[in-house]
Amino acid sequence: MRKIIEKAMAKGASGCEVFYLNSLRTSVDFETGRLKGVSRTEEKGATLRLVKDGRTGLATTTKLDDTDRIVDDAIATSAFGEKAAFEFAGASELPDVCAASGEVREFEVDTAIKQTEAEIAQVLDYESEINIGGGTFVDLQEIRVATSEGFDATFKRTLYKHYLGGRLIEGTNMLDAGGYFGSTVVDTEPEKLVHDVLTQFKLGRTNVGTKTGPTTVLFTPSAVADVFMTLYLGVSGSIVDRGISPLEGKIGETVFDERVTIHDDGLLKNGYEAAPFDDEGAPMQTTAVVENGVLKNFLTDLRTAKKLDLPRTGNALRAKRLVLTKDLGKVPAPEVTNWVMAGGEKPHEELVAGIKDGVIVDSIMGVLMSNLTAGDFAGNVAYGLKIENGKTTGRVKDTMVSGNIYKLLKDNLLEISSDVELVGRLGFFGSHYFPYLLMKDVPIATKG
Amino acid sequence: MKDRLEQVIKKFASQCDYLEAHVEETEESRVTFSGPRLEDLGRKVDFGGNVRALHKGGWGFASFNSLDRIEEFAQNAIDQAKLVGAETSELAPVEPVRDDVLLDLKSDPREVPLEKKVEILKAYNERALGYDERIVSTSTRYFDRSRKFWFANSEGSLVYQERIDLGGAVTPIAAKDGDSQYFSVPFGSSDDFGVVLGLEGKIDEVSEISLGKLEAPKVKGGEYTVILDPRLGGTFIHEAFGHLSEGDNVYEDKNLQEVMKLGREFGRPILNVYDTGLDKGHRGYLVYDDEGVPTQKTYLIRDGALVGRLHSRETAGRMGEEPTGNARAIDYRFEPVCRMRNTVIENGASSFEEMLADIELGVYAISAQGGQTNGEMFTFTAANACMIRDGKLAEMVRDVTLTGNVFVTLENIDMIGNDQASHDGPGGCGKSGQFPLQTSHGAPHVRIQNVVIGGE
CATH class of the missing domain: 3.30.2290.10 (PmbA/TldD superfamily)
Incomplete structure (x- = not known):
């Protein structure tokens, strides 16, 4: 060396x-x-x-x-x-x-x-x-x-x-x-x-249908990890630097429902991406991304911190994002470490019980191909359940869910569950803690 | 190197049922612009190898960077295989191969100085950025890799292969009021730096489309008759059927074997699909796979019926079928698994005009942003699209993500065009933690009834 x-x-x-x-x-x-x-x-x-x-x-x-x-x-x-x-x-x-x-x-x-x-x-x-x-x-x-x-x-x-x-x-x-x-x-x-x-x-052994149109959807913590691929780009210093983040220039502004609080925690206990320093030697830290709906910080590496005149947050990683390994040859760039989203008032069981007609979405296939930078996601509901009168009735198939995260987290959020679960999904680097998110009027398209 | 590998095989082969060793050396150059900034200009030398052992049906594998410790790793792999193995080993028999596959290039990327590569890409990047003030950023990237592979196994095969892989894309990104839209010019080849040249016209085209997408409405969600262009048709068949044809999904799962029984009707008689390693120039071109098996053109669907699948030696052996040369690994760090090469829907008889003629309301989906499958269901996203109204192409729409169920969707292909073309881009296929693997795919225009498209 x-x-x-x-x-x-x-x-x-x-x-x-x-x-x-x-x-x-x-x-x-x-x-x-x-x-x-x-x-x-x-x-x-x-x-x-x-x-x-x-x-x-x-x-x-x-x-x-x-x-x-x-x-x-x-x-x-x-x-x-x-x-x-x-x-x-x-x-x-x-x-x-x-x-x-x-x-x-x-x-x-x-x-x-x-x-x-x-x-x-x-x-x-x-x-x-x-x-x-x-x-x-x-x-x-x-x-x-x-x-x-x-x-x-x-x-x-x-x-x-x-x-x-x-x-x-x-x-x-x-x-x-x-x-x-x-x-x-x-x-x-x-x-x-x-x-x-x-x-x-x-729960998924019986198939049931649902209908095309705006639907009440409960995103499970793992589905939250899928759709947050959007936000993860939006707060990246390099996307902001390129002038294509919808959040550019909005630090200090209320961008989401006031119940939304998200931290990027490079020091998270047992966190997959926790470390004393990032891949270019900057100390890692806990960074408030959104607090009570207000955008607080973008995630930076040394270059973007200097270029955008922002605090450095120690988020430079040489990550091969999809396969959870280091990619030696990659230029370090701002990446999420471990995300922790604050919970709400009621446990998710109570949220399910309160849904008259809706869908639980647990995993979405194909989100990565969406126009994530603009906040849009769309994919096949790989695992989802229909809810009628507070109870799951079976699996929803041949169905697409889509939406724009910047709109959904601002206008469509009904509830955040009090329980927050560890998600270590592929496709989203790290160990993350996400609650269930209940949203109204989420676009669903299906057969028939 | 050959002698070294043969010595190792000779010394250790008696301890297990089958043993192979593999060493590779890769030299890579990369150029990436993000907006006006040259984000990455780098070189990489990657040297390493692996030893893989099979004993009583169990596999052991060890990969390394230090060739001088290869014997230690060979012993490791064998010990692991013994720990796992509890049944019998079955590999489809192949003739041992002793061959050298040397490069035969149209235009060698290694002879183009790095400075020249930067210059070409920079000019493309500036062209896209300068097209309109609403093009606020770009992603312009290029890579080339030159690889040398040495492979030896305990059956007497000894293969040396040289391979070139290059690719990239120029992507203008248009933005307005917090929204951003993009469209790409992708390119890729296994023998020709020429694919990088002369892209100016295409860059102007995609710049215009990126700007158009800013103004285009989102597609309304629901079921439509769709026509896929050849590029998206290729992505479709890769996702919708290619993965399901991979032998490692099927060979030990008796329920899936029932579903994937040779002879099963998957589509109408107009549907013919193959996967081939023989298409020189495409990124999926391959002379021998990573088990030293010669590749071939493998039909998957003929006249609508399932006729074949993509095998490694083990999956072929266990299913009593012929090996097809589809065992591939992204590099020496990984074990070969069943993967595609160039996957193609064959030409049919319909013209594009005939396909359009009787569609009252439909979507023409163009070029691919990518796709994914979990076996039964698949999804893929068009990079551009327009509505079809009363038999004519109509207004542009955006955010067209399509989904389907393999057992229904292939049957719903009711017209196949006569304009088949295979395409290459910078991306690759992901499976079993191995991403990206260079593959190609192609199709003519394809018309499908009742496809679900996401949206409000």
């Missing part, structure tokens, strides 16, 4: 930053009710960003024994690179965040196998026709950031993912149910996953 910095400076760089990742991933996977494979991935690599003659260069390598190559590549790209617009991180006081758990570090493949076997047995006990899979993924990471400006720190992190997912085919009807836990510690509520999966199978 220091050698790379020294070489880069000797070759004429005026500043540089090295990001180093050492990751040892183990995964245990079950398919069709049986253990299918165990795999282990060792990855070591580094990315060098530097400034030479006022321009930025970048190079990545997984060949760490060839440090000349990464320096030469970075210098070569700097010849045509963008003008340097910020300084690399200097030494600073870092928050005390424990991102490593001994339990995950000492994780044993045998234990993981037994746990998933027991869960699969419970699901098959309910219905032997279910094609059930699952598994455990563990990532022991060491991350180091060092700069020519005096920042040099390392932290260790243990990431743990545990999942269970199944499909029940009856005729040509396919019912998928699944759950997912993601944290830096081993399952905090191990029985919840099986319980959730079984509940989804039980």
Whole structure:
């Protein structure tokens, strides 16, 4: 690491930053009710960003024994690179965040196998026709950031993912149910996953219709994670910088219903994306995004903080967003860490009981293809239930849900549940705590 | 390298039923503009490998960056396979292959200096930004990857392959009153830097469409007769049927085997669908897959009936079918799984005018923003669209996301065009945590009855 910095400076760089990742991933996977494979991935690599003659260069390598190559590549790209617009991180006081758990570090493949076997047995006990899979993924990471400006720190992190997912085919009807836990510690509520999966199978086994038109919809915490992909872009410093965020220029203004409060918590206990510093060496922190409906902050990295004259929030991540891993080669950009949304007054059961005619939406397929920057989302209701007179009557299929988050959170919010659940969904990086959101007049389109 | 891999295989093969080793080296260049700013100009060298072992039906896998420790990883993979294995190993037999696949390029991206690439992309980016003051930002990106693969297995295969993969897109983003809309010029190839050149006219076109979308009303939700253009038709068949044809979904699930029985009628006799690795130039072009199996053109649907699926050696072996060369991994960090290559709806006999003629109210959906499936249901989003009224193309609409159920929607394809074209873009396909994998797809214009479109 220091050698790379020294070489880069000797070759004429005026500043540089090295990001180093050492990751040892183990995964245990079950398919069709049986253990299918165990795999282990060792990855070591580094990315060098530097400034030479006022321009930025970048190079990545997984060949760490060839440090000349990464320096030469970075210098070569700097010849045509963008003008340097910020300084690399200097030494600073870092928050005390424990991102490593001994339990995950000492994780044993045998234990993981037994746990998933027991869960699969419970699901098959309910219905032997279910094609059930699952598994455990563990990532022991060491991350180091060092700069020519005096920042040099390392932290260790243990990431743990545990999942269970199944499909029940009856005729040509396919019912998928699944759950997912993601944290830096081993399952905090191990029985919840099986319980959730079984509940989804039980409630979704009968298909019922719904109708096209504005509908009362209860978004579950996992559906909230789906539709918040919109908001996640809207508060990103880089989207604001590009002039395409609907929230641009609205800090301090009331943008949502006053019951809406959301924090980005880079220090969240056991949070998947909690760390002492981000991927360019800025201290991580808890940032108020929206408080009582008022927009408080955009999420920034060093560049956008400087460019937009905003506080730096330590949100620079090199995230490969869809697959929950670090992407060595990616330029750090403002990303959400762990989002926590404040709960409301009533538990979600009470909200369901109060719905005369509506739909529970639990997962939406295809949200990522929507025009998310504008706040629009649309997708197939992959798992949703019809509610009549306060009770679920069956599964809603062949149905689309859509909407604009900036309109829905302002004008359509009926209630926020008091219960707030951990969501570690794929497609939305981190460990997030979201309540259920009850909305009126949500556009629904369906067959018939 | 070949000798090294063969030594490892020789030393460890007797401990398990099947063993393979794979090493790859990739060099990548990237250029990305976000608005006027050159956001990313980078190079990457990625070197690594893996060893995969099969024992009594269980797989073990270990990947690494340090070649000097390959023996340790080979032992690891074997130990894991032994921990898992409790049945019998079944791999469809293939002839061992010893071959070198060298590049045969129309225009080599590696010979174009980085400076020139930046210059071309910068000119495109400025063209889009300068088109109209309401084009407030852009996303203009390009990448190329040059890869060398070495593969050896315990059956005597030894394959060296060189591959080029390049792609990108120019996307003008128009904004007004807090709303933003975009449309892209995508490009991609496995043998020709030329696809990057001469895009000026298309950039003007998509800039105009992005501006048009700002003014266009949202589509009204409901059921419509739709016509998909060739690009969206390709995305449709990839999502609606390609994934369901992947052997690893089917081979151990007896209920799905019942649903996916060869011979089952999925569409009308006009419907023919195949997946091929043989289309040189497309990003889905592949000579040998990541198990060293030669690729082929595999028919999935012929005259409306299911006739094939996409196999790895294991899924083919277990189902008693022929391997098709569809086992692919995005890189050495991952195990190969059943994936598509270039997935195509074959030409039919209808002209676009014939398709339009008897539609009273419908939607013409153009180009793809992407798609997703969970097997039975799928959804995909058009990047642009207009209404069809009384047999004629009418006003532009936006936010057209379509959804369907594979068992109903394929049957509802009532007309297939005669203008098939395959397309490439910068994106890729995601599955089992592996994203993005380079694939291509194509179709002629396709007409489908009763498709649900989301909206108010």
